[in-house]
Amino acid sequence: xxxxxxxxxxxxxxxxxxxxRKMTVMSxxxxxxxxxxxxxxLRYSQVSPDATNFHPRSIGxxxxxxxxxxxARGIVDQIFAGVLAKKGWxxxxxxxxxxxxxxxxxxxxxxxxxxYVTKLKAVNFSDPDLSKKIGVLYQMDAFLLVxxxxxxxxxxAEDKVAKVGFAVRLVxxxxxxxxxxxGHHEAKKYVLFKPDLSDLAEDVAKTMINxxxx
Numbered sequence: 001x002x003x004x005x006x007x008x009x010x011x012x013x014x015x016x017x018x019x020x021r022k023m024t025v026m027s028x029x030x031x032x033x034x035x036x037x038x039x040x041x042l043r044y045s046q047v048s049p050d051a052t053n054f055h056p057r058s059i060g061x062x063x064x065x066x067x068x069x070x071x072a073r074g075i076v077d078q079i080f081a082g083v084l085a086k087k088g089w090x091x092x093x094x095x096x097x098x099x100x101x102x103x104x105x106x107x108x109x110x111x112x113x114x115x116y117v118t119k120l121k122a123v124n125f126s127d128p129d130l131s132k133k134i135g136v137l138y139q140m141d142a143f144l145l146v147x148x149x150x151x152x153x154x155x156x157a158e159d160k161v162a163k164v165g166f167a168v169r170l171v172x173x174x175x176x177x178x179x180x181x182x183g184h185h186e187a188k189k190y191v192l193f194k195p196d197l198s199d200l201a202e203d204v205a206k207t208m209i210n211x212x213x214x
Contacts, residue, residue: 042182042207042211043183043184044183044184047179051179054213057092057141058092059090059140060094060099060143061077061080061084061143061146062113062116062143063096063113063145064076064080064145065145065146065148066151067147067149072197076146076166076201077146079202084209092140094143098138102137106137109134112130112137126177127176131173132174132175141172142170143173144170148166149165149166149167150165150185151201152197153194153197161187162187164185164200165183166185166208167182167183168183168208179213185204186204186207188200
């Protein structure tokens with residue numbers, strides 16, 4: 001015969017088991033969420049609310065700031081232009097080489113780009129008049145500005161790694177509004193043979209462009 005105290009203990013044990021099962025399930029779900037979060041997406045990405053109705057048909061690579069990584073000059077421009085062209089989202093992709101060529105031959109164009117980029121770096125202001133002028137001169141609805149954050153071989157803990165990273169800003173030429181900002185980098189371990197930084201850069205560019213509003 002089960003006493004009232006024994007019955008109370010049984011109920012308490014069952015309640016404890018149920019709580020343990022619930023906590024275990026919640027822990028598993030939390031781990032899965034963290035795993036999914038860490039396996040995909042950019043390290044930083046911010047989309048403007050205005051980007052919902054933003055669908056440019058032409059885009060250009062306005063500027064690539066190589067910083068201290070001069071060896072990457074010209075390479076990153078081509079990588080981003082190639083990735084954008086392969087997407088098939090745009091009727092026209094204007095490379096930075098095309099922009100630089102026109103800047104050399106047209107003082108008005110050169111001054112507009114230089115003034116715009118200088119003001120953006122100095123006071124973080126995307127001048128709408130200059131951006132509109134640039135859009136008209138190059139016949140593009142939007143343009144990208146790319147900054148190289150990493151382009152080197154380094155050590156992380158005890159591992160040798162190749163590391164490439166970019167910060168990207170997407171601007172609507174007509175208004176000068178920043179529609180999207182993102183930052184992402186990847187590091188690839190190696191032992192003897194150094195991975196090609198250009199190949200890693202293309203992987204990073206593809207990952208970033210996949211998340212770009214268009």
